[in-house]
Amino acid sequence: xxxxxxxxxxxxxxxxxxxxxxxxxxxxxxxxxxxxxxxxxxxxxxxxxxxxxxxxxxxxxxxxxxxxxxxxxxxxxxxxxxxxxxxxxxxxxxxxxxxxxxxxxxxxxxxxxxxxxxxxxxxxxxxxxxxxxxxxxxxxxxxxxxxxxxxxxxxxxxxxxxxxxxxxxxxxxxxxxxxxxxxxxxxxxxxxxxxxxxxxxxxxxxxxxxxxxxxxxxxxxxxxxxxxxxxxxxxxxxxxxxxxxxxxxxxxxxxxxxxxxxxxxxxxxxxxxxxxxxxxxxxxxx
Numbered sequence: 474x475x476x477x478x479x480x481x482x483x484x485x486x487x488x489x490x491x492x493x494x495x496x497x498x499x500x501x502x503x504x505x506x507x508x509x510x511x512x513x514x515x516x517x518x519x520x521x522x523x524x525x526x527x528x529x530x531x532x533x534x535x536x537x538x539x540x541x542x543x544x545x546x547x548x549x550x551x552x553x554x555x556x557x558x559x560x561x562x563x564x565x566x567x568x569x570x571x572x573x574x575x576x577x578x579x580x581x582x583x584x585x586x587x588x589x590x591x592x593x594x595x596x597x598x599x600x601x602x603x604x605x606x607x608x609x610x611x612x613x614x615x616x617x618x619x620x621x622x623x624x625x626x627x628x629x630x631x632x633x634x635x636x637x638x639x640x641x642x643x644x645x646x647x648x649x650x651x652x653x654x655x656x657x658x659x660x661x662x663x664x665x666x667x668x669x670x671x672x673x674x675x676x677x678x679x680x681x682x683x684x685x686x687x688x689x690x691x692x693x694x695x696x697x698x699x700x701x702x703x704x705x706x707x708x709x710x711x712x713x714x715x716x717x718x719x720x721x722x723x724x725x726x727x728x729x730x731x732x733x734x735x736x737x738x739x740x741x742x743x744x745x746x747x748x749x750x751x752x753x754x755x756x757x758x759x
Contacts, residue, residue, distance in 0.1 A: 475754050476578040476585045478571070479593040480632035487753070488636050492603055494757060495742070495749030502757050503532030507561035510588070511537045513568045518716060518743050519588050519596065523565060526747035532562065550576045558582035563754055584754040591625060597715050598629035599746035601675070602637065604739040608711050609672055613638035618671035618707065620644050620664050620697050621723060623651040626677050626715050631658045642667040646693045664697055671707040674699060676714050676723045691722075699724040704733065711735045 480488070508527040512520065520536065527534040544553050554577045557564050566574055567588035578585040587595050606612050617634060619627050623645050634641040635657045642659045643650065644667035650660045661667050668674060679694040680686045704710060712724075712734045720726040729736060 474581045474584060475756075477595055477750055477754060478574050478578060478585065478587045478590075480595050480598050480629045480636070483636065485636050488602075488633065491599060491746070491749045491753045492606065493749075494752045495599070495603055495745045499530060499748060499752060500757070501531030502752055502755055503527060503530040503562055506532050508532045508534045508751070509537060509557045509561040509564045510534050511542065511564070511566040511568070512588075513539055513566075514589065516567060516589070518740055519567055522596075522743035522747045523588065526744050526751060529748055530751060532751075535561070544573070551580060554580050555582050563751055586750060586754060589625065592628065594625045594629045594715075596743065596747060596750065597626050598633045599750060600739055600742040601630050601713060601715070602633045603742045603746050604713065604735055605639070605673055607738070607742075608735055615639040615673065616671050617641045617673040617675060618644065618664075618668040618710075619675045619677075620667065620699055620703075621677045621679065621694070622646075622649045622681070623660070624677060624681055627651075630675070631655055634658070642671070644668075644697065646697065649693075664699075664703060665706060668703060668707045668710075671710050674704060674707060674710050674712050676712075676718075678717070678719055679723050694723070698722065699728050701725065701727050701731075704728055709733070713739050716740060 510523055524534040542553050544550055561583060563586055564577060564583045565586040565588050568590050571590035571592045574585055574587050574590060587593055605615055609615050617639060623643055627643055631641050644661050644664040647662060676699045679691060712728055714729060714736045718724060718729055
């Protein structure tokens with residue numbers, strides 16, 4: 474049974490198939506089938522993109538919250554997963570602990586789709602990769618500069634770049650990079666070094682959901698703001714952001730609202746790649 478918990482779980486062929494399915498004409502592959510959408514964390518793009526994508530495929534999305542399922546308290550992970558599998562063709566979950574997804578997938582009761590965990594955000598990476606492909610006409614050889622913390626978004630994007638032959642340069646403050654070297658990922662501290670020759674410049678918030686905000690943290694990240702001056706070091710580069718954005722912090726309004734920003738295409742592609750991921754999970758072929 475197929476599951477999509479992280480980009481690293483995919484083969485090159487799997488990843489290419491999902492991206493192709495995201496752009497291909499689609500059928501009502503989920504006609505009269507349920508799609509469970511379990512949210513431990515709130516979301517604008519993830520909920521809307523998944524619900525609309527499921528509906529486009531003929532499915533019936535059901536939004537679920539922790540208070541309704543009581544996973545690990547009122548019922549065990551195993552019992553909840555097997556119950557949901559009685560009604561739904563796919564179980565999608567947006568959670569804090571990645572281990573919960575692994576427990577669900579280990580039962581092989583229904584395909585499990587990671588809508589976000591503390592370590593991974595594969596749905597965002599799929600939309601990012603599709604957007605880059607549309608903007609540049611290719612992924613192989615593309616040069617992406619990620620400015621900010623090596624978080625779950627950066628990790629999933631990096632894994633996709635490794636699979637598809639793109640080069641990722643990530644500039645992070647000391648102590649906020651990946652904990653270990655990653656193949657085909659260049660980790661640096663200086664944003665100017667990361668952005669040199671970039672086709673894509675990517676930013677994310679300085680304080681992710683669930684992290685503690687502090688003046689000290691903001692001072693550390695202040696030199697990592699994406700400004701027009703920084704973008705000028707990579708002439709013609711497109712700007713991406715997974716959203717929500719805080720204008721005036723990680724990126725200036727001039728950049729995110731500028732002509733080289735592709736954040737709204739990127740946001741729309743969350744719906745298309747959600748559809749591609751669900752088609753792949755249910756066995757559709759590109």
